Amino acid sequence: MPLGERSGDKSDSRYCGVETEFNDDMPQLLSTNINGGFDFVVSPLMDPSYRPSLMDTGYKGSGIAPFAGSDLVLSPSQWSSHVVGKISSWIDLDSEDEILRKDSEIVLKQEISWASHLSLQACLLPTPKGASCANYARCVNQILQNLNNMQLWLRIPLDKSDDDAMNGNSDDLSEVQVDSWETWNCFRLLCEHHSQLSIALDVLCSLPSANSLGRWFGEPVRAAIIHTNSFLTNARGYPCLSKRHQRLMTAFFNHSIQIVVSGTPVHNLPMGNSELAADHTDKHIDGTQRHSLRPYLDYVSYLYQKMDPLPEQERFELGYRDFLQSPLQPLMDNLEAQTYETFEKDTVKYSQYERAVSKALLDRISDEEASTKTTVLMVVGAGRGPLVRASLQAAEETGRKLRVYAVEKNPNAVITLHPDQIDFSMVLLAIGNLVKLEGWENIVTIVSCDMRCWDAPEKADILVSELLGSFGDNELSPECLDGAQRFLKADGISIPSSYLYKFHPTSYSIKTVQRCKSFDFLYCNWSTALVLSMSKALILFILQVKSHKDLVHFETAYVVKLHRVARLAPSQPVFTFTHPEYSTTKDNQRYKKLQFEIPHDSGSVMVHGFAGYFDATLYKDVSNIFPIEDTSVCTIRFAFRITALAVLWFNQGLVRMVCNLPKRISYSQQQWPFVLGWSLGLSIEEFH
Numbered sequence: 001m002p003l004g005e006r007s008g009d010k011s012d013s014r015y016c017g018v019e020t021e022f023n024d025d026m027p028q029l030l031s032t033n034i035n036g037g038f039d040f041v042v043s044p045l046m047d048p049s050y051r052p053s054l055m056d057t058g059y060k061g062s063g064i065a066p067f068a069g070s071d072l073v074l075s076p077s078q079w080s081s082h083v084v085g086k087i088s089s090w091i092d093l094d095s096e097d098e099i100l101r102k103d104s105e106i107v108l109k110q111e112i113s114w115a116s117h118l119s120l121q122a123c124l125l126p127t128p129k130g131a132s133c134a135n136y137a138r139c140v141n142q143i144l145q146n147l148n149n150m151q152l153w154l155r156i157p158l159d160k161s162d163d164d165a166m167n168g169n170s171d172d173l174s175e176v177q178v179d180s181w182e183t184w185n186c187f188r189l190l191c192e193h194h195s196q197l198s199i200a201l202d203v204l205c206s207l208p209s210a211n212s213l214g215r216w217f218g219e220p221v222r223a224a225i226i227h228t229n230s231f232l233t234n235a236r237g238y239p240c241l242s243k244r245h246q247r248l249m250t251a252f253f254n255h256s257i258q259i260v261v262s263g264t265p266v267h268n269l270p271m272g273n274s275e276l277a278a279d280h281t282d283k284h285i286d287g288t289q290r291h292s293l294r295p296y297l298d299y300v301s302y303l304y305q306k307m308d309p310l311p312e313q314e315r316f317e318l319g320y321r322d323f324l325q326s327p328l329q330p331l332m333d334n335l336e337a338q339t340y341e342t343f344e345k346d347t348v349k350y351s352q353y354e355r356a357v358s359k360a361l362l363d364r365i366s367d368e369e370a371s372t373k374t375t376v377l378m379v380v381g382a383g384r385g386p387l388v389r390a391s392l393q394a395a396e397e398t399g400r401k402l403r404v405y406a407v408e409k410n411p412n413a414v415i416t417l418h419p420d421q422i423d424f425s426m427v428l429l430a431i432g433n434l435v436k437l438e439g440w441e442n443i444v445t446i447v448s449c450d451m452r453c454w455d456a457p458e459k460a461d462i463l464v465s466e467l468l469g470s471f472g473d474n475e476l477s478p479e480c481l482d483g484a485q486r487f488l489k490a491d492g493i494s495i496p497s498s499y500l501y502k503f504h505p506t507s508y509s510i511k512t513v514q515r516c517k518s519f520d521f522l523y524c525n526w527s528t529a530l531v532l533s534m535s536k537a538l539i540l541f542i543l544q545v546k547s548h549k550d551l552v553h554f555e556t557a558y559v560v561k562l563h564r565v566a567r568l569a570p571s572q573p574v575f576t577f578t579h580p581e582y583s584t585t586k587d588n589q590r591y592k593k594l595q596f597e598i599p600h601d602s603g604s605v606m607v608h609g610f611a612g613y614f615d616a617t618l619y620k621d622v623s624n625i626f627p628i629e630d631t632s633v634c635t636i637r638f639a640f641r642i643t644a645l646a647v648l649w650f651n652q653g654l655v656r657m658v659c660n661l662p663k664r665i666s667y668s669q670q671q672w673p674f675v676l677g678w679s680l681g682l683s684i685e686e687f688h
């Protein structure tokens with residue numbers, strides 16, 4: 001029974017499991033736990049006392065599971081929906097003891113083969129025993145090559161990293177703990193980031209620092225196993241969790257991570273006997289059986305149910321979380337009507353432009369001149385006209401006279417723009433329609449032309465554009481505006497006047513997005529970010545980007561609503577463009593070295609890429625009103641090729657990383673291709 005209903009949430013985190021001991025009566029085990037309120041069991045599939053070396057030679061490596069029950073005891077849907085196989089926890093494939101090592105490998109293969117036969121959705125792999133897990137990982141990697149759809153969850157303790165020990169302040173070297181993230185990282189590298197290998201985190205009573213915890217949200221965590229001894233006791237004797245544990249659980253729910261309750265009851269509850277019965281049941285006062293872990297499950301449900309419902313915008317964007325999209329290329333391609341419609345829903349953006357134009361008009365034309373002087377305003381890249389409308393509204397609001405040129409290179413958009421052609425358009429919002437309806441025929445001139453080639457009949461006082469894309473200039477705003485500033489008066493104003501980029505290193509892991517719509521839009525308010533992109537084919541992180549085996553995909557700045565991401569360091573400004581730019585040494589190439597400092601209590605991390613944002617100043621104090629970074633929508637640039645060469649380990653304190661963003665690649669004027677980019681290099685300068 002799901003933990004509860006939360007409007008908009010259809011994720012797996014609604015289902016809660018329970019870890020059980022081996023029971024050869026699987027139907028009984030399942031019905032007890034399902035009737036007890038859990039959705040699935042995490043149970044051993046084989047008798048833990050089984051050792052191949054103790055058996056007749058006939059069994060060894062035969063693939064037969066001698067101590068597993070029959071597959072017929074449950075229906076296929078029961079196996080696949082309600083059972084996660086727990087691989088024998090005694091296995092140690094890196095043991096010095098040869099018999100144990102061999103037995104372990106045989107059993108691991110037998111159990112996974114049996115679980116595949118049962119079509120289980122996942123198997124829980126025991127935590128690697130020692131510091132070395134090479135043979136274990138090698139064997140799992142081998143298994144993964146031929147596995148059906150089953151996921152393998154590697155059990156990893158959410159260890160508290162001892163800051164003192166990690167800082168070298170501890171006298172006793174044996175106290176230095178292994179960072180469990182490193183164990184995981186080592187294992188997954190040896191398994192080549194296989195998409196079916198994920199994590200089940202063991203949540204213990206003490207938690208690591210917030211920075212250390214944050215790393216796990218950039219990793220493929222599927223389940224969190226919470227132990228009964230991690231629970232505190234409330235005033236009425238019932239289990240509850242510390243505030244930090246509660247926040248962690250909420251974060252798990254928000255990241256579609258399933259909770260599994262584990263352990264024996266440790267609370268003396270008023271309803272009676274707290275001794276764990278072999279079958280996990282307890283007698284109710286009325287004689288009915290009650291699951292002995294029910295109070296823990298009830299508390300988990302309570303935490304789930306007390307979360308706020310997802311806001312409507314968030315619900316709409318759910319399907320776009322971690323969905324990589326190639327940025328739009330409006331200079332090279334002609335955008336489609338649906339794309340313009342998406343832009344035009346962004347009321348915040350246009351009202352900010354209206355405010356900026358109003359301020360610019362008031363600065364330029366005094367009240368005395370208002371009735372006599374006409375301002376020439378050019379909207380370059382006018383699309384279907386929303387910025388023309390915003391400008392005209394600003395003129396009306398400020399009582400200033402305006403003459404407008406709407407310059408647009410997309411011939412399809414111009415059909416919509418042009419009043420004579422208005423019959424061809426089905427789009428009522430079109431400026432052509434507006435011009436007719438509002439009687440602006442004498443105010444607005446529509447120009448079907450690339451702004452860089454237009455021979456303007458007069459110079460502009462104000463140049464309005466919106467070519468910012470998602471990382472500030474990815475629609476080639478600087479190059480287009482450099483071409484257009486020829487027809488801006490020497491004291492003319494460009495709106496926007498500047499845009500600043502910033503970014504920060506991230507860990508990021510997407511593996512199971514199952515969308516493949518041929519044409520998709522994400523509308524996002526400009527106050528939060530510009531996410532304008534669509535993608536014809538979904539590119540999945542790691543696997544897909546890597547599988548292209550080319551530079552282009554690694555050097556593409558994808559647009560993505562980041563969700564399963566760990567921000568590893570605060571963002572830093574990268575570079576800025578300002579308009580107009582009359583300097584004779586003007587150059588749109590940028591080169592920058594950045595040094596990011598990873599908080600020392602994070603422990604080790606791996607940088608998968610960079611999340612980039614921008615802040616645009618439209619005019620004076622009018623900008624995109626919220627720092628975009630506060631939302632999780634941004635572009636991310638993957639540096640996998642490079643991190644593969646230089647896996648970045650941030651162990652203690654300061655590690656310097658140098659980011660080279662040497663140049664924006666130039667483009668040929670004949671072809672007008674859209675070229676995105678900077679080439680990115682990473683190197684480690686210094687280790688401490």
Ligand SMILES: C[S@@+](CC[C@H](N)C(=O)[O-])C[C@H]1O[C@@H](n2cnc3c(N)ncnc32)[C@H](O)[C@@H]1O
Nearest residue numbers: 330331343381382383408409410449450451480
């Ligand atoms: C991001 S859209 C913005 C459209 C419109 N201003 C809006 O807010 O809906 C950019 C527009 O600029 C146009 N564009 C891009 N580069 C251009 C150029 N060099 N000359 C003229 N128009 C251009 C594109 O065709 C597209 O319609």
